[in-house]
Every structure is written in structure tokens, then in C-alpha cells.
Amino acid sequence: MSLSGGPLRVLPLGGLGEIGKNMTVVEYEDRIVLVDVGLRFPTAEMMGIDLVLPDFAYLRGRVSDIEAIVVTHGHEDHLGCLPFLLRELGVDDAPPVYGGPLTMAMARSKLDEHKLARDVHVEDVKDGEIIECGPFDVELIHMTHSIPDASAVALKSELGTILVTGDYKFDQTPVDGRPADVSRLAELGREGLLLLCGDSTNGDRPGFAPSEKVAGPNLRDVFSRCKGRIVVTSFASNIHRVQQVVDAAAALDRKIVLVGRSMRKNTNIGRTLGHIELPEGIVIGPREMSDYPDHRLVVISTGSQGEPLSALRRMAHRDHPQVELHSGDTVVFSATPIPGNERAVNETIDRLYHIGCDVITTKDAPIHASGHGYQEEIKLMLNLTRPRYLMPVHGDHKRIRLHAEMAEALGIAAEDIFRGDNGLPLEIDSDGARFGERQRSGMFFVDGIELGDPTESAMRDRRALSADGIMFVVATVSADEGNTVADHEIVLRGVPIAAEEGAFLAEVREAIEDSLDRAADDDVHAVELIEKILHDDLAEFVYKRLRRRPMILPVVVEV
Template sequence: MSAALRTPPQLPPDTLRVIPLGGLGDVGRNMAALEVNGEILLIDCGVLFPEDDHPGVDLILPGFEAIADRLDDVVGLVLTHGHEDHIGAVPYLLRQRVDIPLIGSRLTLALLREKLKEHRLRDVQYRTVEDSQRIVVGGFDLEFVAVNHSIPDALAVFVRTAAGTVLHTGDFKMDQLPLDGRITDLRAFARMGEEGVDLFMTDSTNAEVPGFTTPERDIMPALERVFARSKQRLIVACFASHVHRVQQVLDAAVTHGRKVVYVGRSMVRNMKVASDLGYLKVPADTVIDLRDVDSYRPDQVVLISTGSQGEPLSALSRMANREHPVIDLQPGDTVVLASSLIPGNETSIYRVINGLAGLGATVVHKGNAMVHVSGHASAGELLYCYNIVRPRNVMPVHGEVRHLIANADLAVATGVPRERTVLAEDGTVVDLAQGRARIVGQVDTSYIFVDGSTVGDISETQLTDRKILGEEGFISVLAVVNTRSQRLISGPDIHARGFHEDDTVFDPVAAQITKALEEALGDGVVDASRLQQVIRRTLGRWVSNSYRRRPMIVPLVVTV
């Protein structure tokens, strides 16, 4: 799927251009740009959470720098639902243009509004829409469709333009007995199929999974068993936006006479929003404050916490490391990880599981009990949708490369011609004209890293340096040379961090560095940077031969 970077041609009139700015190749940072006749519509703007090979990185943003010089042409940003991988990057986009109209459902915009308050963004334009509603934004005629997902109020969007139509599913599944009674509107999908869908952009996350996704309510028996067996404190970790899962835990807590405590700032914030809007039904006198938890016996409370993905600063990780200021886990406590395992997070999650188990807690997760079901359509559901919609062209979105390929194969199996299934990656430029979608170019949509308050100033080279520092260590060398007498007059002084605790291990190589420097000086080398290269080569060769490691080596040569 990889394509060389090439500039797309100028967009002809009445041609619809689609550029995925994220979400194709990753499970996260979902974002797409649609352009027609000089106007741009954005769909979603999410974050990707860093993996172990992104040391020091807090978030990864979509490649919206690819349209940075076109932000004045953006007529709106459609947000399909309120998960972080679809709305988390909005604050960073609005820093570049704050008045981009934000279009989404009531819950989605309410969750986003609280996030934008934390970022101190004002004068934001919100436009609340409902399923079955139709609005016009610039040259885009938008119709919204109810879809079922692991968060309430999710929407698909049908985009009508002068150049053709696009049906974007967002994240969805086809749970026929959803907890909130809101099913995916397949009748609307069929109606749009009859009208004609020129490009079907479909969720690919579960395209490799056969059959149909398990209904949400099917996890209740497993949750009930956990509650019945737990004799001490019970902690349930899930996404802070998973309102349905929190509702199930609330219901089980009431049945078993336990009070509920929200743990984690985002969990507290999101559940208050969901409760205030009526999406979360909270029985009276059920929720208590974290500071009051010690007023109850351990078997009288259940904590609903963030941290199901092993995030280092989350509440659950702090509990596992005995760093939480309030919660001190005890042997016999039970921890439930009621969420999916996002690809790339395996190491972090198992690190937390091992930490919890080491403290004597019983850890219940998807691998040993059915305490989670997916929020995404499996292969059977995708086949069903392809047969209903009968699209002219298909462009799988939202998933890793293997998911996109599996989704394209499903489309082909239902009769979509192979040449009309567009296997794209982030930055692929796709033009839709006269009912045919074609790849016409590739733009740069590289990762934008967020490190604290720093956005976009972290390069891949810097990340590589950080990995070396963390894994291989750091060695500094100081030497003072007299360029006139061509002699080493001080050093080399060698010190290390994260490589070896005893600096005397460098005694053998110190003589080698001294000899190499004197030989270079004797050959007329007096430039400090060239002498530093001599040190780096000599020391690097010795470390590699002696320890089979590649630490970061920082030499400093002072010339007098």
C-alpha cells in the first residue's frame, strides 16, 4: 500500500477530493478531508496514543499540517462520536483556527465542550445535529444516520456534493439489542443505497473477525459473577467515554449493594456530562466521592477507573505502582479490565496486570472472562451493509493495514469490482469524478507529536535518541587538547548513565581514546568537531565489541 510522495494535480471543478489525514494504518487519530469546488469538509479529528517506541510523547495528532494553508477554506468539522480517537485532536486544530464550525450529536459536543474549556478555547462554534437530520454546509449537503457503537449518540454521515456522494460510517456495529435501544439505521443505509452511494467509507477495525459482534448486554452474566464472588474492594477499569459499560457497572453495583466511585479526572468529567444529559441513569445515593471511600467497608464499594490501556499516568497504573494518593490495593481485591486491548498497548497493559497480580489482586480481563465486547462491526455485519448499500466504490477506513485489506476483500466478495476498492493510506489523495474513485497523489501526513505543551517540534530523530537513552544508556566524554603543541592536556573523563554503575569499566578504552586523539592531532587535525568524531568512533567500537550495546555517546573536546 505504500506510495511515494507525489503532488496531486489541481482539483478539477465538480470533482470530489478525499484525503485521509489519519486512521488508515493505525487504530487512532481518525480524520478525513473532503474537498469540492474550493471548500473543505473535515470528518473527525482524533488522537493516537503513543506506544513504547514513542518515549516522552503524550499524544499523536493527525496530519492536519497537510491542510494548514487551507484552513480558511474549511466550512465545518463533522464529529461522528465522542471517543478520543475521533475528537481528541480538536483542541490542537482549533489553535490554528478557532471558529471552524463543530458539527455533532448532543453528547459528542457536550464531551468536547468540556475538553475545550480545559484548553481555554473560547468563541468556538457548535452546531448540534440529530440522526435523520439534514443540513447544508457550504457545498456539502449532509444527512446524519443513527449508528450503534460503544458510546451513545454515534452518527454516520451521508455527504451529497456536486461531484458525487459519500457515506462515512464512523465507528459502528449492528447490535440488535443495544442497551439504549438505539440501533444502527439500516433502513437509512438502504435508502441511500437506492439513491446511489459513489464512495462508501467503512469502519475496518473488526473486518478480520468472522460473524457478528457479540451484543453489549451479553457481558452482564460475567459482570454479575465478578460482583457475586468479590469479597473485598472491586475496581473496574474502562474507557472514560464508555457510557454503556459504566451503566452496566452501576446497575450491578445497585443489585449488590455497593456504592460507586469514579476515579480519574476524565472519568469524573465525562460521567457527569452523560448523567446531566440523561445518557447515564444513576440511581439516587449510588455515587460517592473518592475522598469518602474510606468511610465504607471494602466490600461496599466499586471503583470505576481510567487506565484500561496501561497508560502510565492513569489511575489504574498508579494503583499498580502503589503511587495512588487514595487507593491502596490489598490482597484479595478484584480488578476488572472491561475494555479491548488496542494494538500496540499490549506491553503496557500486561505490565499493569502483572503489577496488580503482584499486589495480590485478582485480575479479570477479556482473556479469562467475557467482560468486554467490541464496539465495531465484524465481517458478517460489513457484508450485510455492502449488500444493502451496493456502493459504486469502496474505501475502507479506521484500522491497521491488515484490517483495511480484509475489509476490501469483503467488498469484493459482495460484487464490488476490485478496481473500485480503494486501498489507501494516510495522505493518499483520492479523486471522485463521474462515479469513479481513483488515487491521484500522495501528501505528507506524518505524525505530529505532543510532548507536554510542545506540539510538532519532536522529530523522529529525537525519538530515536530518546529510545537509545532509555534502552542503551548515555556516555559522556570530556577531553581538553592544546592544538599548538598537538597534545592532550586533560582527560578523557568518561562518565555514564544507564549503561554501567562503575565508571572504572572505561579504563581500558581511555588509553585507546588518548592514542587516537594524539594520532589525529599529529596528523594536523585541530577542529573540535572532527576530534569529537574520533572519540565517538573509538569509544563506540569498543562498547559494541565489549558489550554488544549502542549507547548514546556525547563527546566534548575543548581546544586551548
């Protein structure tokens, strides 16, 4: 479907009324620039779902209209669905992807994992450089956030300039010494900004966000009181936080062990691009840990959000091949749970206490600083850029409303403030701005069932079940070896199988065996983790084989 030329259209496909999956279509004369292509992590009630993507229906069949994909920073809620989107739209005519060097290194690594790197042009953009994208001149403006290389995006067209802030705070003392480019923001304001799409995340917090730099001395203070081994968990992408953990460890003569794939990967990328400095010899491999007494070690681990297969979660389940926790260890959470993850984090913390560890969270010491500006910073952004129109983004409806109220208090007329919604395009022409016709938006579940509007989920669940069915798998394994001791039970209900059922079931059995082997090779023994691996592998297998996404419910029984 192609809408006729006409107004400048700004259509959020995600990120409004929710936390996550930020994606905005900016369109003029049928030419599109996508700003951010994020995903969302599932909440507990989305059982068996791995990832939540925005619904791309609006873009289907329009890949040749997309001039570029511009990514503000490397967080999953802005970059994570890039490979899925490109796979869905087709890579033959894939648009180029632009962003800061770290963001693009992360994009390349994602595309590489999905074997798409060869097909897509990914280009680093320097601040101040102008990229021509059809009717838009696009420019990145340096901002501070909880990952290096975060940018706002200015899109200039003949109707005026749109600024999408991306995630930001105005950190006056950033760890890398590069504050936000306030003068360029002010310049955009003086030139006359048509529309601001601004981050609303901390619209409910008065004052200014503390600088990232405050975490460092507090971490050192906490570390100095620990007698045994320290395990710190934070977002792997928060490279400046990892730097501060490293600095605190170095000051106390402790060695560093990096655990978890994304922690090692991001630290490597960050080191290559000069965002992190590791003193010579401070990093040791997990196997060398036994060469040092506990009080000489700091483990930096993934899992601050209680993610099911993360290193920390596995340690908490006594199921990590390299790190076995014991009493005397202190686990430091240098992150707060994203809304929706609290339960998984609390469960992880409780298991750590059960093992006998001490646990320090942000409630005990100021060892975390939010990457999003508080109210005074949101006001500062408004005052610097003085937009004609405002659309608050990146927040639930409450924070979007608070952002709107702040703007009104600063003198922006209520009718120029647009409290939007996913799927609701803001249309601007020479006569003014207004919401246009609602477009399809919603969620797309990876490994699960395609859904539209979550409020209709029960009905759509049933529809999906009736289309693709359900597959139960009961795998019986030996508790010691993890290998199969009995035939797996497979029950299919309503799964349309083109092939002969017996042959298909034999293939499923093989897939189960492969999956269990893989779990055993990776030294995974906790039942719920094996179930997760089985779920993922079987979902992939069934989709490849049948092009169907039945609900898959694996149960692992240990005997």
C-alpha cells in the first residue's frame, strides 16, 4: 500500500505507550527514512516467547521506498530487530543502515549472526556529516546516554526539520569527556525546528539525572568492603560502566574476569573502538580464576535483568560451567530492572541468597545512574530546540502526558503538542499538523505467534492455535548425564503437517536429540534452561520444516 505524496508523515510503529521496540517511519513524498529498529523483551505473561518485534505491516511491499535506516544507538530497543526486519522485507533491495561507529559495529555483529552482513550496506556516520536520503538530509548529533556513541537524528526536508532525540541525558561529566552537543541543538532551535520527538522515559523524575561518573567511586566503596570474590552485573552495552568497574577493581588490585557472551563481545568492540581501556594484564580467563584468592577477583557478568540463559542466572542456578558461587561471594547489581523484568531479577537474587552470597543492589548504594534525563533535562531539550510541534515518544502513556504538560508549562501551545500512539501518524503540511488515519501496528512475536493488538491477544491466540496448533514435547533425560533415557513423547494438536506424520515425528525426535546434545555440550543442566533451549530449537526446526509457528511446550523430566 502506498499513500500518495502529500504531507510529511511521522509514524511511530513502536515505543509509545510501552517501554521498548522503538521504530519511527519518517515519510515524505512516498520516500521513507526509518529511525531506529528496536525490539522488546517479553513479559512473564508472554510465556514461551523470545522477542517482541514491532509489526512491520506498514512497510511490507515498500522496501524500495525506504531510503535508509538510521539508528540512534546500540541498545536492543533501538537496534535489536534490524536483522528480523531486513529478513522480512527481503535483503535484495535492502536500504543502507547508518549510525555512529559503535552502533554500526553492533549492527554488523547482529547481521553477521543472521548471515545477512554481506547483503546490507552498513555505514559509520560522523557527527555533523550530512547523509542524503531522498528528500531528507540526515544528520547525527552527539548525545550522552548509557552507551557510547548515542545520537539524536535531525531530518531536514523542504517542509522543515524533525529532530528525534533518541535516548539521552545531559551528562555534564561523562566518563569519556564528551558531553552532548548542546550548541548544535540550540542552533537547530534558532534555525527553526518543525517537530521534536523527545525521549519521555524519566518524565516522572524531578531534577537532573546523576552523572554516570557517580557510579565509579560508589562501586569502589562497595568493593572495598567486600572480603571475598565480587561478581558485578550490568548491561553489557554500558561500556562506560564496565570501565568504571575495571577502574575500581584495578584500584583494589583485583583481576577481572569477563563472563557471558555479550559481555565479552561488547567489551571487545568497545576496546577496538577506543571506548574502554583495560590496564595491561588485568583481564584473566575464567580458567585462571583458581590461580587467585577470592579477594583478588572481580567477575563482570551478564544477567542484570534476570535473563533466562544469562551467565548470572546460570550461576544462581548453580549451572554455570566456569563460575561456581559460594558463601562469601558478593553479587553487585549495577543496574535496575527494566519494567517487566522485576520478577526474574528478584528470583535470581533470592537464589543467590540461598547459595549464601551477599547481594548489593541500587537500593543499597548509588551504583547505577539512569541513561535517561530527568524532568529538568527534558525541559532543557525543549528550551534549546524550541520546536513548532512536539510529539513525546519513548515512554508509557503516563510519561508521555507528563512530558506534554512540561512543554505546556514552558509555553508550547497545547494544540501543538501531539500525544501519539503506535500506528498513529502525525501529518504536517503548510496548513499545520494533525493526526492522520491510523495504520496497522502491534507486536510480532519471534518463535511464537503473530499478534496484532495485545488487547485482542486471547482471541488471536485462539486463532493462531487454530491455524498452527500446539506441540507438546516430553523429553526424559538422566539427571547425571543429561542424555536421553526414554523415548520422547510428542503430542501434536492441530499442527498441519504436509508430510506423513510418522516421518515427521521421527524428524522431531532427531531435532530433540540434537538440541539435548547441544545443551549437554554447553554444560547446561538446569531443567528450566534445557526446556528453554528445546523450545527455541524446536520452534526453529518446525518453522523451517513446516513454515508454521505452533505453540511449543517442552517439558523435561529428569530420572
